[in-house]
Amino acid sequence: MRFLAVLLLVLLPCQPGFLPAQPPPQTWRLVLAGETSLVAEATSRGYAAFPVSALLSLGAQLAYGGGEVTARFGGREIRFRVDSPGVVADGRPLMMGNPVYAADGVVFIPAEFLSTVLPQALGGAVSVDADARVVWAHPAAQAAAPAPPAPAVSLPAPPQQRRLVVIDAGHGGVDPGAVGPAGTREKDINLQMARRVVEILRQDPTLDVRLTRNRDTLIALRDRARFANAWRAEGQPALFMSIHCNAHPSRAETGFETFFLSEARTADARRVQQMEDAAEQYEERSTARTPLDFIMSDLRQNQYLRESSAWAQLIQDRLRQIHPGPNRGVKQAGFAVLVGAFMPAVLVEIGFISNRGEEQLLLDPAFQDRTARQLATSVHDFFRATEGRNAQAGN
Ligand SMILES: [Zn+2]
Incomplete structure (x- = not known):
């Protein structure tokens, strides 16, 4: 946890008292335990994305290996793969419209991860106002959240139509x-x-x-x-x-x-x-x-x-x-x-x-x-x- 705290200090560009009243529109505010981090969207690939390290500001622990990044929020686990739009959240596949990518040694996640995937993956452990670009993490809910049951054996019903x-x-x-x-x-x-x-x-x-x-x-x-x-x-x-x-x-x-x-x-x-x-x-x-x-x-x-x-x-x-x-x-x-x-x-x-x-x-x-x-x-x-x-x- 101390490791995490040090990382958070490094990554928090602004303490709450120094927050500008109106952050620039392409900036997300990530709020954890009353502390706000600002994360600027990168758009070099033609879609909004943010460095995966920003998830630390929401209380995640990150692990890298085998071409994958794993973000753990309490008992919950979300996995990404560079060059893939797929995300695996507690074993469930989720799909984004654009891929995760690496540039200059930094892994970038499409911004829709924050607006769409994270609420699906973490349920009540986060709240998101996508229009205002604000994410609130609720660490207590993350810790309390039991790992969801393994996916039911019954797969989606076969399509009615070919x-x-x-x-x-x-x-x-x-x-x-x-x-x-x-x-x-x-x-x-x-x-x-x-x-x-x-x-x-x-x-x-x-x-x-x-x-x-x-x-x-x-x-x-x-x-x-x-x-x-x-x-x-x-x-x-x-x-x-x-x-x-x-x-x-x-x-x-x-x-x-x-x-x-x-x-x-x-x-x-x-x-x-x-x-x-x-x-x-x-x-x-x-x-x-x-x-x-x-x-x-x-x-x-x-x-x-x-x-x-x-x-x-x-x-x-x-x-x-x-x-x-x-x-x-x-x-x-x-x-x-x-x-x-x-x-x-x-x-x-x-x-x-x-x-x-x-x-x-x-x-x-x-x-x-x-x-x-x-x-x-x-x-x-x-x-x-x-x-x-x-x-x-x-x-
Ligand atoms: Zn041709």
Whole structure:
């Protein structure tokens, strides 16, 4: 406890008497036993986050190891993993819209952890006013809180409806996509991969798995999402994955990355978006581009955005287990193929066809099989996480 007290002293930037009357808006106030700590939100990743050490100011004890951070509040335990949006609270999986990340040796947790996850995880041991950005810890309640019973053996009831999974093989027909140094056409790899993923997913009878194209044909980018919407029944859980191979003017570039729909955040994301959207030049009638602002303002789409981001992270987590890398991470861009899909939607770039070595890897049936398995597993990961969360929310 003395160790904790010393840490608290180090971490408390302000004693109560010195608190400004009106803290700046992007600052959280963490209150423990009448003492307030200020924690500034970091936004370098495009979403609000805070250093995990701030949890010390709420009475947590932190332990690091095995790529995980464990925060203990009395008898309660919350575990995080860097690069994952998943949180395990007393054995229960919870999902955030953005991943935990590390920068300059500091682990950052999305701010929604404070507003949403912490109250769910700790119940009465914290109170949160998310609008005012204040968290009050109640150490007595933390200490008194018995560890909750192990999760009941009965898992969430199986969904009434089969869940729709739409797999889209990028490019096709007159649009070859990127072409590798040895002449490999992206459209062919994409189709092989998409077929493998579908074959694996169709072994699960709870899924209704569709391909946007099953042969070498061109489908307009916008029609791919329209098909997906048309296949989806009212209220049916659904996912949309577009499979691509990356290309770069520098043939040295390698690795894998997953995009979800948003405004392109970086020059590199804009490069990939321009490359993938170039397929529109092959389309006979070019439809006016839907303003992304309009789509993004749709509340329904915002929910999909959170889920798309979480799924993209699950995909990266799976691919890095089998891919030589590097893991280029989850990125955001406004791909035409994803605009208008009214379901969580991602575009995965499984490797650089422009790199001589990775082109050969993409052609390798064993690599294709491993990659397809990981992509298929990410679908199961996603439904398990979201359905677990919904079941908890319904309790
Ligand atoms: Zn492509």
